Amino acid sequence: MILFILKRLLFVIPTLFAVSIVAFAIIQLPPGDYLTTLMADWASQGGAVEAGTVAAMRERYGLDQPIYVQYYKWMAGILTRGDFGISFELGQPVTNLIWNRLGFSFLLAFLTLCFVWALAIPIGILSAVRQYSITDYSATFMAFFFLAVPDFVLALVAMYVWSTYFGQSVGGLFSAQYIDAPWSWGKFLDFVNHVWLPVFVIGIGSLAALVRIMRANLLDELSKPYVTTARAKGMSEFELLIRYPVRLALNPLISTLGWILPAVISGEIIVSVVMSLPTTGPLLLRALLAQDMYLAGTLILLISVLTVIGTLISDILLAIADPRIRYQ
Amino acid sequence: MTGPADKELLLQVKDLRTHFPTRTGVVKAVDGVSFDLHRGETLCVVGESGSGKSVTARSILQIVDRPGRIVGGSMNLTRPDGTVTDIASLDPRGRQIRAIRGREIAMIFQEPMSSLSPIHRVGEQMGEMLRIHFGTPKPERRRRVIELLNHVEIPRAETAIDRYTFEFSGGMRQRVMIAMALACNPNMLIADEPTTALDVTTQAEILALIKKLQAEHGMAVMFITHDMGVVAEIADQVLVMYHGKVKERGPVRQIFHAPQDEYTRMLIGSVLKLEKKAEIRERRAPVAEDAPPLLDVRNLTMTFDGGLKAVDDVGLVIRPGETLGIVGESGSGKTTMGRCLLRVYEPSGGRIDYRRADGSVVDIAAADKKTLKSLRRDIRMIFQDPVNSLNPRKTVAQIIGEPLALSGMGRKERDARVADLMAQVGLEPAWRERYPHAFSGGQRQRIGIARAIAVKPRLIVADEATSALDVSLRSQMLDLLLQLQDELDLAYIFISHDISVIRYICDRVAVMYRGRIVETGPTEEVTRNPRHDYTRALLSAIPHPDPDDRRLQHRFRYAGASES
Incomplete structure (x- = not known):
């Protein structure tokens, strides 16, 4: 019985790992990223944004790096510090927003x-x-x-x-x-x-x-x-x-x-x-x-x-x- | 045994009728059955499938499955104190009939696996009987259940009580069922084919156990079976049923030695026919001993993934036109061995040398895919279950024609060949467009045979090909196989647990036990003078259809031969 539970627990680990990859990949699927959405918002309100500003912001959020680096940083934060990253839109750590x-x-x-x-x-x-x-x-x-x-x-x-x-x-x-x-x-x-x-x-x-x-x-x-x-x-x-x-x-x-x-x-x-x-x-x-x-x-x-x-x-x-x- | 006259009457069934209303009309499963059962007596109810023997037994306890209903007749149960109750008049869900079930009349069933719940402990299921009828408190219940388990000779009853049914072998489960039935000391035990699903050696033990307990408790036993051998071994009185009606009833000796009814005579006749060598074989010239073997199997081994050695170093030789029997009990590896010959299972070692018609020899165990495909035209299989081995969505013509189509035969030619084949196995070619469900069990097996001989094979592996058939059909099917052998010069490997079938059809026999062949020889010699102790035990456990020669009491036991 205990062996059975341990076996099942062991299966959970690769499953969760796969889930995390799929979750991350799904979010990357639509074209563009948070900043393109943000720019579109600004543009619709009549604001013009310089290309340099966008690049600077992209660098600050780490969006200029390859996807696997972004994934690695995200996972490393979760596993080592319990840090799920920051919500761009709300400007708060994700952890604060979701538990409740x-x-x-x-x-x-x-x-x-x-x-x-x-x-x-x-x-x-x-x-x-x-x-x-x-x-x-x-x-x-x-x-x-x-x-x-x-x-x-x-x-x-x-x-x-x-x-x-x-x-x-x-x-x-x-x-x-x-x-x-x-x-x-x-x-x-x-x-x-x-x-x-x-x-x-x-x-x-x-x-x-x-x-x-x-x-x-x-x-x-x-x-x-x-x-x-x-x-x-x-x-x-x-x-x-x-x-x-x-x-x-x-x-x-x-x-x-x-x-x-x-x-x-x-x-x-x-x-x-x-x-x-x-x-x-x-x-x-x-x-x-x-x-x-x-x-x-x-x-x-x-x-x-x-x-x-x-x-x-x-x-x-x-x-x-x-x-x-x-x-x- | 004393006659029924000096014994008290226990149950008197008169004109019992149990009907099943269905959409297509009323099925009269039991149609005016009458019999008496006396205290301490064994009544065997015998009949082929569909004769209504099982429904009769269930009617007595009013546990007939819906929509079946008792529509008429009486069943008077006389108690030791002289009171009489007509069971047929009781409400099937009422308190009165429930007080009789298990308490006065107990019942055991055919499939000991599915007749017990797989998720309740054995002790719990047995103890329930005591709780329901006597309200026995738990500790005493447990004590009594252990006592009962000891009584039916289950080893280590103290631990067995807390185990589940799937941890027991078939024979052990049936012992548990019997112990459960005895819990309340019933006056009558109904046994519905209790040994049909068991091996012969296990069957012999269960029969002996029932006899012993019957003598100790003075119970009456109503024993439902289709096996005339079992009837001859245990019955005092016999009731022969056919299509819901009683064909004949009387003392066992009269039924066997002086049957009055035509159906009874036919039934006894087909059983006795299987006691000897087939007539067709008597006329034949013996198979040439020095002919080069058709199939030469050496050191064949097959190990399952779990490490179980199902086939262990088996060697066999079969000559053209010969019938080789493989006999053994369940788990002996005979089926696995048969499947290895056609590479349905991959053998893990050994050689299977097959001699083609042109004289070239090929090792099946090492053959590549293409060779294997051509070999499977030469070596065909017939399966046990005539229902599940035919595709229900194909017509008979399609089923029989399939191997022909695979060998590239054109449509026109195929149609003609299918018609020929059907006629050859005794089926009406006009039925070719029908689906398998329109055929009876025996006819379906004929379809299976026609499919097997369609591509003119040289060897047929028949795995329990007649086991699912009623005894009257069995000899017909075997005669058909023998006749085809003469016509087509076939060799058979005939796998069976049934010695009488082997004796009837096989020239030579190999006895398998735990994956090994313990004895090989001409059938006559092996069945008359078995050399190996296991063969002796197996042969002596087979019920003999002669009530004057009851052998089971004096049977020979092989240490470790039985699972019980």
């Missing part, structure tokens, strides 16, 4: 996962046990509907409905008076009041997918011979269901964490922009538009790191849940 938002991002992702799992399992079970019943057909219809609706559309519709018909403030994770206030009971209640809508919007697509997976897994398990064996023991139908087929159907569900987590994170980024949540989403969008490379790169890198860790956790959970994997 990253925290909210992951809180939101975590809450979404809890929401998704807590609902997907019972609905999936019901759908499988009552296969081809009204319950099953309704669950199936809803699942396909929400799978098909893009989450940003859902976010817009939800916000519209909630504010027009219920007159509630939408957007953000807090009411105006609590945004900069220290944590208190009131702020917590306000947070709970706000957070459920984004959680619902981000999670519903994954929820639909998980319901389908749970249903399919369970249908497979229900016809397995060990279920008949348990029935022949004289076990009651409900105990039998929970103890055997459901328990076994959960195993593949655990491994879905590996792709549900990235889905939730990317959904969160898009939905956050629409609902203006104080998470990494809006910040990342702005950084990408401005080609603010260190900020964008760091965000992508950290989101990926946390996703890889999430996948690692799902691997470990699966090993705990399934002895067959543990003993391999």
Whole structure:
């Protein structure tokens, strides 16, 4: 078991290394760099810039060096000093800007996962046990509907409905008076009041997918011979269901964490922009538009790191849940 | 054995009918079955696949898979205290039937791997029985489970209790199943093909164990099987089923020695037919001993990546027109060896010298891709599973014509050849445009044979080619193979775990055990006077289809021969 975890941890290192390269490369993909964007901005406002100024700035930001040197400097800063570089646009170290938002991002992702799992399992079970019943057909219809609706559309519709018909403030994770206030009971209640809508919007697509997976897994398990064996023991139908087929159907569900987590994170980024949540989403969008490379790169890198860790956790959970994997 | 007359009646089944409503109509899986079962008696329910024997067994516990339902009849269970319950009238999800399941009537199943949960510990699954029926507290449960595991002769029961099923061998798993079934001291044990998935030596041990436990506990046993040999070894009473109906029932001696029903006679006949050498072979002249070998295998070795030596220094000779049997139990390496001959698996050492029709000799083990391709036209394979070895999306004509197309034959010519081939293996050429699913198991195996002989091979490697077939079809298929051998001058390498099949069709036999060949010789000689102890153990573990000559009790055991 310990060997298994160590092995998985060892795999994490090259994965993260590859992710960092890809993240850096993606940011370099569009033509030009932060300064070209900046110049274009200035030019559109009527300002003329001398070529010498641009060259001087490029040198100051290190943008005149080859890409691999820039990457090396960035990586060296992260690994040796925990220094993720400076945001060009905001003129601040990236570290100062992101931690708070990253925290909210992951809180939101975590809450979404809890929401998704807590609902997907019972609905999936019901759908499988009552296969081809009204319950099953309704669950199936809803699942396909929400799978098909893009989450940003859902976010817009939800916000519209909630504010027009219920007159509630939408957007953000807090009411105006609590945004900069220290944590208190009131702020917590306000947070709970706000957070459920984004959680619902981000999670519903994954929820639909998980319901389908749970249903399919369970249908497979229900016809397995060990279920008949348990029935022949004289076990009651409900105990039998929970103890055997459901328990076994959960195993593949655990491994879905590996792709549900990235889905939730990317959904969160898009939905956050629409609902203006104080998470990494809006910040990342702005950084990408401005080609603010260190900020964008760091965000992508950290989101990926946390996703890889999430996948690692799902691997470990699966090993705990399934002895067959543990003993391999 | 005492007759049933002086024993108490335990279960009386009358006119049982279990139906499966499907979209195309009602399938009458059990159609008016009646029988009596007495305390301490063994009733064997025998029949070929689809006869409804398994559904009958499951109907007794009301655990028939959906959409199956008991639609009529009665099943009166008499308890030792004299009370009687009609099981057929109980609600299949109700408390009353649950109290009978496991407590009064316990059941064991065919596939001991999938019949136990892979992720729950063995002890937990066994202990459940006690918790459900007696509410036994945990420490006592554990004590009792260890006792049961010891009872079924599982070594180191104290540690075995905390292990998972995949850590056990097939025989051990079936022992666990039996121990579990015995947990509540049931009056009746239903065993649904409990030894079909096991090797013969393991089967012999499980049968002996069930017999022993039956004598100790005074249980009645209802034993479902398709193997007449097993029936002859253990049955007191026999129920012969065909298409959901009882064809004949009676004491085992009467069924074997004086069968009344035509179907029973056919069934017994096809079993007895396989006890001897095939008639076709009797008429043949013996294969010339001095003929130059078609295939000469020397020091063949195959090691898997994990370091397992599946084939270990094997040497074989096969002459033109000869049938060589390779017999062995699961894990003996016989299938791996067969695949090495065609380089499906890469042998890790040794020579496979093949003599071409023109007399030139080529080493298959060292052949390059091009040579290999031409060799694979000379040496063909027939597989065990007639269902999965045919592509379901191709018509029969396409399947049989495929090797012909690969050898560059034109379309017109191919069509004519396919029709010839189908007629040759006993299939109607008019069926050529049908897909494999439209054919029965036996017909599918004929398609496989037609595909194998399409390019006029000189050697066919048949891997358990008749194992998936019912016994009545088995001898037909073997006769077909022998007939083709005469027509096409084929040599066969016949891989099987079934000695009776080997005895029927093979001129010579090689016995494999743990990757090595322990004995080779003319079939007659090896089966009559085995020299190696393993061969003796293997032969004596085979159930003999004669209730007057029960041999399993006196069988010879080979140290380390069995996995249980």
